[in-house]
Amino acid sequence: MERLPPLPLKKSLEIAFQSIRVRFFRSLVTxxxxxxxxxFLSYTQTWNDLANSLFLSHNQAAIQKLIQTGFDINENTQAIGESPKQQWLMTLALLVCVVGIINAQLMAVTERFREIGTMKCLGALDRVVLLLFVLEAGMQGLAGSLAGAFLGSIAGLLQSFFTFGSLIWSTFPVVELLQTASQAVAIGCLLSLIGVLYPALQAARMQPVVAMRMEQ
Amino acid sequence: MEHAIVRTTDVTKSFQLGDHTLEVLKGISLTISTGRYISIMGPSGSGKSTLFNMIGGLDKPTSGKVFIDEVDVAQLDAYELAWLRCRKIGYIFQTFNLIPVMTALENVTLPMTFAGTGSDEANERGMELLKQVGLDQRYHHKPSELSGGQQQRVAVARALANTPAIILADEPTGNLDLTTGEEIITLLKQMSIERGVTVISATHDFKMLNVSDEVIWIRDGRIDKIEQRDELNISVGTIDEK
Known part of the structure; x- marks a missing residue:
């Protein structure tokens, strides 16, 4: 008995991209x-990056401004990082986000059971179905994280500018900000992939015979 | 003797429903030879769909064996089953089941893509198939832009994509009106004659009987009777008289 050749990655990407494009509104909600x-993540971190760079400049006016803004600075402070409360909030936000993605992707799998069953009848292997869902989530994750990181950074920059004024330009931490943004993108993609894992496995394990089922 | 494309030997299938076991198929042995047009008829709940899924390699029997092209389906691993479904069998569904995000042409070429056919060749063959079912003008339309009959025509073209040996049609006319249903039946018959493909359809549409070479009646999980074409007209006559 022969076996099917693997589906070329280019073709899988095409199918996944088309699926997102056609269901654009749906993908947008997800x-x-x-x-x-x-x-939220990149906003908080951008804000902290800028405050930290002001703190490290040892400019007295800047440090006064930081204390006025509410940063807890004393002679033992080495650097400004996230406060426990910020860390807690960020963790919660990311958790809620993963749960949201899992929920949306499970819905997508349920909605598409006939489509998945049909594909399997036409010869799609479990891993082809898995790959299609992971690719879709990867693309959504990348696009969503890029947009999120961009919006968050801009918001962080604007808030810092309105709080500290032109002081931030003197010590503008380009490298740290880029690092923060790329870290946020990476975390976003990872979350999207974590969120799709269980739904995609469920889709991959679906029996082709479900395509025959009558009810909608 | 003609080559048997599908053969089942004493196939049974039971489902576990809570505490008790429901025996849906109670020992079915049949042989289907190449190139024929077969209808499986039976009331709902007779085990018709279950038998149909067995023949299509979509479900495995509890006991007994199903051979497709003399290969025991139970012995195949996931990769070989996928190959079988892709290259040997073309499926047609009652609810058409076109992929909603793809155009008619993309739907027809999808099985070719799975089979590893290059894009250019797939598109060329896809257009040819669409032409045969009379939809080459509408190749770029999505399923939602096509009528039920047109969708089913695309599905017929898709089922023929990898020149399969068997076409399995599950109530292909169930969601269509009388005239459109007849068109699809004629199309299937025509494909069966022109391409020598074996058509197996589960149905309770009596229009199907006119084109069938053989009708397998299922009742209560067993074969009630198998009628050949020449015997058929008589029984259709009796049905009409009622």
Whole structure:
């Protein structure tokens, strides 16, 4: 008995991209929670990066301004990082986001059971179905994280500018900000992939005979 | 003797429903030879769909064996089953089951893509198939832009994509009106004659009987009777008289 050749990656990418494009509004809703979570993450970190660079400049005026803004600075402070409360909030936001993605993707699998069953009847292997869902989630994750990181960074920059004024330009931490943004994108993609894992496995294990089922 | 494309030997199938076991198929042995047009008839709940799924390699029997092209389906691993479904069998569904995000042409070429056919060749063969079912003008339309009959025509073209040996049609006319249903039946018959493909359809549409070479009647999980074409007209006559 012969076996099927593997589906070329280019073709899988095409199918996954088409599926997102045609269901654009649906994909947008799925991605929105990710955009918001990543935006929150990168906003908080951008704000901290800028405050930290002001603190490290040892400019007395800047440090006064930081204390006025509410940063807890004393002679033992080495650097400004996230406060426990911020860390807690960020973790919560990311958790809520993953749960949201799992929920949306499970819905997508349920909605598409006939489509998945049909594909299997036409010769799609379990791993082809798995790959298609992971690719879709990867693309949504990348697009959503990029948008989120961009929005969050802009918001962080604007808030810092309105709080500290032109002081931030003197010590503008380009490298740290880029690092923060790329870290946020990476985390966003990872969350999207974690969120799709269980739904995609369920889709892959679906029996082709479900395509025959009558009810909608 | 003609080559048997599908053969089942004493196939049974039971489902576990809570505490008790429901025996849906109670020992079915049949042989289907190449190139024929077969209808499986039976009331709902007779085990018709279950038998049909066995023949299509979509379900495995509890006991007994199903051979497709003299290969025991139970012995195949996931990769070989996928190959079988892709290359040997073409499926047609009652609810058409076109992939909603793809155009008619993309739906027809999808099985070719799974089989590893290159894009250019797939598109060329896809257009040819669409032409045969009379839809080459509408190749770029999505399923939602096509009528039920047109969708089923695309599904017929898709089922023929990898020149399968068997076409399995599950109530292909169930969701269509009388005239459109007849068109699809004629199309299937025509494909069966022109391409020598074996058509097996589960149905309770009596229009199907006119084109069938053989009708297998299932009742209560067993074969009630198997009628050949020449015997058929008589029984259709008796049904009409009622």
């Amino acid at each position: 991605t929105t929670s990710l955009v918001l979570a990543v935006a």
